Amino acid sequence: MGDRAKSLRNTIVLIAGLLVFWQLMYAVIGEVAMRSPWQTMRYTVTLVETDFFWVHLTNTLQAFAVALVLSVVLGLLIGFALGLHRLSAEAMEPMLVALYSIPKITLYPIILLAFGLGMSAKIAFGAIHGIIPVALFTLNAVRSTKPILVKTGRVLKLSPPAMVRSILFPAAVPEIFTGLRVGFSLTLIGTVLGEMFAAQHGLGYLLMNAIGLYNVDVIMSVTFLLVVFAAGVNGILLAVDRRLHFRV
Amino acid sequence: MRRVRLYQVGVIAGLLLLLEALCLAGVIDKITMPPPHRIAVDLVKLLLAGKLYPEIGKSLANVLLAFGLAYSTGIVTGTVLHGYRTARETLDPLFATYYAIPVFAFYPLFIVIFGLGDGPQVLIGFLLGVVAVIVTMLNGLDRVPRVLRKTASICRMGPFETAVHVTLPFCAPYLLTAAKLALAYAFIGVIGSEFIMARSGMGYEIGYAYTNFDNATMYPLIVLILLLSIVMNGVLTHWEKLLLARRGQR
Incomplete structure (x- = not known):
C-alpha cells in the first residue's frame, strides 16, 4: 500500500x-x-440555513482573519529580528517559551480594559495566542540555517534585507510554515476564547449563550463545526507542511 | 551565559520601567492598569491577608489532579501504543490535528454533562495535556537503541519489566519534557475554564474582580498566576537541561 x-x-x-x-x-x-452524531449533523444543517448563524460566523471569521494576519506579520518580524542577532536569540528564546506556556486567558481582562468590548479585543486576544508560536518557530528556523548558506551570503556581500530575502527566508520556509500552522490553530482558539468571555457576537458567544439557555443542540452543532473547521484546515496545512519538509 | 542573563534581566526591567513610566505619566490610566509597583504592593497585601488561599489551593489541587491524570494516562498509553504499529499509525492523524482543535470549545458541553463543578475543569486540563504526553512518550521510545531492547529480551524480561527497567529510564529526559507540557496544559486548562465559567478558583476570582472593577485584586492575581506558571516551567526546564547535559546531549 x-x-x-x-x-x-x-x-x-x-x-x-x-x-x-x-x-x-x-x-x-x-x-x-448530548445529541447523537446524526442528530447533530441534522441540526447543523438547519442552523447553517439561519441568518443569525451567519452573522455570528462572519463576525468570528473577520476577527480571526485580522488576528491571523497580525500574528503572522508580527511573529515573522519578531522571529527574524531576534533570529538574526545571536545574543538576542539566546536570551529571548527561553522567555518566549515561558510566555508560550502561561495561561493567556487570564490576560483577557487586561485586554478588555485596554481595548474595550468588541472586535478589537477579540482580535488582540487571538493575535497574542498566535504571535508567539510564529515568532518561536521563525527564530529557531533562522538560527538553525546552515552556516555555509549564511557564509556564502557574506562572501557575496549581501545587505541584511537581501540576506533575508534570498537566503534566510527560503532556507527557513519549511519551519516557518510549521509555525504558521501552529499559529493558525492557536489564533483560532484565542479568537473563540475571546468571544466566550464578554462578547456580543461570534461563535464563542453563541456557545456561552447556549449554556445559559441550556440549548444542547446549539452547543453540539457549534462545537462540531469548530472542530471540523480546525481539523480540516489543519489537515490541509499539515499536508503542505510535510511536502515542504520533504523537499528540503 | 552571563551575558544572556544580563540581557534577560535588562529586557524585563526595561519593560517594567516602561510600564511604570507610562502609568505614572497617565498614558495608561488608573482604571486600565495600576502602575507595576502598586501591583507588587497589592500582591504582598493579598498574600498577607490570606483571604484567597482557599481559592488558590483549590485551583492548584485541580491543576495537580489534571496533571497527574494526564501524565499517568499518557505514559501508560504511549508505552502500550508503541508496541502496536497499526494502532499507532491509525491514531497518527489524530495526534497531528489534536492541538488544532479548540478543546475549550468542549467546556460548555462538559458543563452540561457533568454539571458546574471541578469535573469539567479537570477534564479540560487532562484533555489538553494527555496527547502531548503520549506524543512525547512515543517520540522518546522511538529513540531507544535496539541493543537495549535486545538485551532486555536476552535477560528474559517481560514487557512490563522491560518498560520499568530499560525503556522508561532511557526516556527520562522525555518523561521530563512530557511532565513540563502536561503541567503547563493542566494549568492553562484549569485556570482557563475557571475563568470562563466556574463557582470558585483563581481564574474565577479574576473574572469576578474584573466585573467589579477591583483592580487591586485582579492585577495581583494575574501576576501571581503568571509567576506560578513561569516558575514551574523554569524549574522543569532547568532540570531537563541538567539531565540532557549529563547525557552529553546539547
Missing part, C-alpha cells in the same frame, strides 16, 4: 472510530446533555 493510500485509510478508520465513540457516549449519557 502506498503512503497516501495508507494515510487515507488511517484517517477514515479514525473518523469512523470517533463517530462510534461519540455514538457510545451518547448512549451512555443520553438525551439530557
Whole structure:
C-alpha cells in the first residue's frame, strides 16, 4: 500500500472510530446533555440555513482573519529580528517559551480594559495566542540555517534585507510554515476564547449563550463545526507542511 | 551565559520601567492598569491577608489532579501504543490535528454533562495535556537503541519489566519534557475554564474582580498566576537541561 493510500485509510478508520465513540457516549449519557452524531449533523444543517448563524460566523471569521494576519506579520518580524542577532536569540528564546506556556486567558481582562468590548479585543486576544508560536518557530528556523548558506551570503556581500530575502527566508520556509500552522490553530482558539468571555457576537458567544439557555443542540452543532473547521484546515496545512519538509 | 542573563534581566526591567513610566505619566490610566509597583504592593497585601488561599489551593489541587491524570494516562498509553504499529499509525492523524482543535470549545458541553463543578475543569486540563504526553512518550521510545531492547529480551524480561527497567529510564529526559507540557496544559486548562465559567478558583476570582472593577485584586492575581506558571516551567526546564547535559546531549 502506498503512503497516501495508507494515510487515507488511517484517517477514515479514525473518523469512523470517533463517530462510534461519540455514538457510545451518547448512549451512555443520553438525551439530557448530548445529541447523537446524526442528530447533530441534522441540526447543523438547519442552523447553517439561519441568518443569525451567519452573522455570528462572519463576525468570528473577520476577527480571526485580522488576528491571523497580525500574528503572522508580527511573529515573522519578531522571529527574524531576534533570529538574526545571536545574543538576542539566546536570551529571548527561553522567555518566549515561558510566555508560550502561561495561561493567556487570564490576560483577557487586561485586554478588555485596554481595548474595550468588541472586535478589537477579540482580535488582540487571538493575535497574542498566535504571535508567539510564529515568532518561536521563525527564530529557531533562522538560527538553525546552515552556516555555509549564511557564509556564502557574506562572501557575496549581501545587505541584511537581501540576506533575508534570498537566503534566510527560503532556507527557513519549511519551519516557518510549521509555525504558521501552529499559529493558525492557536489564533483560532484565542479568537473563540475571546468571544466566550464578554462578547456580543461570534461563535464563542453563541456557545456561552447556549449554556445559559441550556440549548444542547446549539452547543453540539457549534462545537462540531469548530472542530471540523480546525481539523480540516489543519489537515490541509499539515499536508503542505510535510511536502515542504520533504523537499528540503 | 552571563551575558544572556544580563540581557534577560535588562529586557524585563526595561519593560517594567516602561510600564511604570507610562502609568505614572497617565498614558495608561488608573482604571486600565495600576502602575507595576502598586501591583507588587497589592500582591504582598493579598498574600498577607490570606483571604484567597482557599481559592488558590483549590485551583492548584485541580491543576495537580489534571496533571497527574494526564501524565499517568499518557505514559501508560504511549508505552502500550508503541508496541502496536497499526494502532499507532491509525491514531497518527489524530495526534497531528489534536492541538488544532479548540478543546475549550468542549467546556460548555462538559458543563452540561457533568454539571458546574471541578469535573469539567479537570477534564479540560487532562484533555489538553494527555496527547502531548503520549506524543512525547512515543517520540522518546522511538529513540531507544535496539541493543537495549535486545538485551532486555536476552535477560528474559517481560514487557512490563522491560518498560520499568530499560525503556522508561532511557526516556527520562522525555518523561521530563512530557511532565513540563502536561503541567503547563493542566494549568492553562484549569485556570482557563475557571475563568470562563466556574463557582470558585483563581481564574474565577479574576473574572469576578474584573466585573467589579477591583483592580487591586485582579492585577495581583494575574501576576501571581503568571509567576506560578513561569516558575514551574523554569524549574522543569532547568532540570531537563541538567539531565540532557549529563547525557552529553546539547
